[in-house]
Amino acid sequence: MPTVRFHFENKEFEVGAHANLMRVAKANQIPVYEGVHQWLNCLGSGLCSTCVIEVLDGMDNLTPRTRIEEMQLDGYSRTLRLACQTEIVKGSATIITRPKIESCPKG
């Protein structure tokens, strides 16, 4: 059974295959958004980029970046994902919610 670890919260959860990381976080009261974005966001459609997470390990156990992630995260580290667009398929993954992100190198 796949396992999602939330690094700074020091919590891990066994989930079903293809569990959405946003839903896993919300179901377990792990905050994903900064500040007002907990109310002002795109509700998981991949348009606002306020649900960015960083994958510390287990990237190969997640679904590949979607086209919308490729557009929204273009120029940023490949370790960043949108929680609402990412599912865990197998194994385990360790993630950081609300990571500190350097400005985009593309400007």
Ligand code: FES
């Ligand atoms: S909630 Fe808007 S991109 Fe994920």
